[in-house]
Amino acid sequence: METLEDFRVRARSWLAEADPPKVPLDLDSRFAVLRRWQRTLAEAGWLGLAWSPDAGGGGLTHAHQLVFVEELVRARAPQPIGLIGLEVVGPSIDRYGTESQRRELLPRLLSGEDIWCQGFSEPDAGSDLASLRTRAVADGDSYVVTGQKIWTSWAHEAQWCALLVRTDPSVRKQAGISYLLVDMTSPGITVRPIRQMTGDREFCEVFLDEVRVPRPNLLGAENEGWPIATHTLGSERGGATLRRRVELEVALEDAVEALRGRDDLGDRARAAIGRAHVAMRVLDAQTRQTTDRLLADTGPTPLDSVDKLVLNDVEQTVFAEIAGLLGPLRALPGSRPTGLHSERWAHDHLYSRAASIYGGSAQVQRTIVAERLLGLPRG
Ligand SMILES: Cc1cc2nc3c(=O)[nH]c(=O)nc-3n(C[C@H](O)[C@H](O)[C@H](O)COP(=O)(O)OP(=O)(O)OC[C@H]3O[C@@H](n4cnc5c(N)ncnc54)[C@H](O)[C@@H]3O)c2cc1C
Numbered sequence: 533m534e535t536l537e538d539f540r541v542r543a544r545s546w547l548a549e550a551d552p553p554k555v556p557l558d559l560d561s562r563f564a565v566l567r568r569w570q571r572t573l574a575e576a577g578w579l580g581l582a583w584s585p586d587a588g589g590g591g592l593t594h595a596h597q598l599v600f601v602e603e604l605v606r607a608r609a610p611q612p613i614g615l616i617g618l619e620v621v622g623p624s625i626d627r628y629g630t631e632s633q634r635r636e637l638l639p640r641l642l643s644g645e646d647i648w649c650q651g652f653s654e655p656d657a658g659s660d661l662a663s664l665r666t667r668a669v670a671d672g673d674s675y676v677v678t679g680q681k682i683w684t685s686w687a688h689e690a691q692w693c694a695l696l697v698r699t700d701p702s703v704r705k706q707a708g709i710s711y712l713l714v715d716m717t718s719p720g721i722t723v724r725p726i727r728q729m730t731g732d733r734e735f736c737e738v739f740l741d742e743v744r745v746p747r748p749n750l751l752g753a754e755n756e757g758w759p760i761a762t763h764t765l766g767s768e769r770g771g772a773t774l775r776r777r778v779e780l781e782v783a784l785e786d787a788v789e790a791l792r793g794r795d796d797l798g799d800r801a802r803a804a805i806g807r808a809h810v811a812m813r814v815l816d817a818q819t820r821q822t823t824d825r826l827l828a829d830t831g832p833t834p835l836d837s838v839d840k841l842v843l844n845d846v847e848q849t850v851f852a853e854i855a856g857l858l859g860p861l862r863a864l865p866g867s868r869p870t871g872l873h874s875e876r877w878a879h880d881h882l883y884s885r886a887a888s889i890y891g892g893s894a895q896v897q898r899t900i901v902a903e904r905l906l907g908l909p910r911g
Pocket of ligand 1 (some may be wrong): 649650651652653654655656657658659660682683684685686735887889890891892893894895897899
C-alpha cells in the first residue's frame, strides 16, 4: 500500500495541476460548481479512499482520506458538494449495506451523480431523536411510509434519503426503528425548503404521504436501525471534526495574512486574533485523539461529543472574532481594504451559529459527557 508520505506528495501535485473552482456565494451556482468538482475528484480517485473497492472506494485507510482532505483544504480548494453522502451516510452504507446496496448506491454517491440527504429529525424529535414518529408499515414487498421530517439539508437537491422510520410502535422506542434508503423521486414525497439566517435555502421540510419503499432498500435488519443511526451520527460528529479543524486553521491563517503589516490594528484587534489563535490550538490538541480513534476504528464513543463541543466553541470563536474585526477596520477613516472577503466572512460567521445545533445540540452533548463519560447521575 502506498505510504502516507508518497500519497501526500501525489495528492499535492495533483491539486497543484487541478485548477480547483472558485466558490460562488449564490447557493444554486455554488451547488452546480461543487457538484462538478465532486465528479472531478471522484474520477481522479480521491473520494471514498477508505471504502472497499467493490463499492467504488479506494481500498486505502482513513489516514489516506485524512491526508487528502488536509491537502485539499491547504490548496484552498473547496470541498465537494455531497458531504452528507461522503462523510455522514456513505460510511454507514459501506459498513451495514448488502453487497447490492453498496455496489449500486456508493459509486453514484461518490461521483455526485446522486446527492444524499439525512432524514432523521422531525418536528418533535430532534434532540430526542428516538421519539421519531414517521411510520413504515410492511405491505407486500414494500414499506408504506407516512410522516414528516424537518431540517433535512439538501433534500430539494437530493436523489436519495437515509430515512429513520418507526416499524414497531409497541416496543421500547429505540428498538422499533428501522433505517430505509429512499428514492426521493418516489410518489408521495413533498419537499419544502426553509430559509436560513444566511439567506440560503439549504435545508427543508420533507412530507411523506404513503410513500412505497421497496423492502430491499432496508439498511440492516428491520427494527435494528438505531445502532446504524448512531454510527451515522458518530461519523458526523467525529470524522467531520477533522476536516473542519483544517478548514478553520486555513481560514484563520488567511485572516492573519490579510492583516499582517497593518499598523492601525489596535490592541482590541490584536487581542481578537490572539483569542482565535488560542482557540485553534485547543482544537488541535483535542483532534489528535480523534485521529487516533478514527485510525483505530473504535466506532462511536461519548468522546465524539467532546470533539463536537470543542469544535462548536472554536468555530464560533474564530468566526466571531474575525467578523468583529471587519466592522471596526472598515469604519476607520482612510482605512485600507482589509484583504478579507467580508461577504464570505459574514456568511461563515452566521453559519457558525448552527454548529452548536446540527448533529446534536451542545446541551445534549454536555449531558452525554456528564452521564456516559463522567458517570454522573442521570438528570
Ligand atoms: C444547519 C443545520 C442543518 C441540519 N441538517 C439536518 C439534516 O440534514 N438532517 C436532519 O435529520 N437534521 C438536521 N438538522 C437538525 C438537527 O439535528 C436538530 O436541529 C438538532 O438535533 C436539535 O433538534 P431540534 O432542532 O428539534 O431542537 P430541540 O431538540 O427541540 O431542542 C431545542 C433546545 O432545547 C435543548 N434541549 C432539548 N433537549 C434537551 C435535554 N434533554 N437537555 C438539555 N437541553 C435540551 C436543545 O439543546 C436546544 O437548545 C440540522 C440542523 C441545522 C441547524
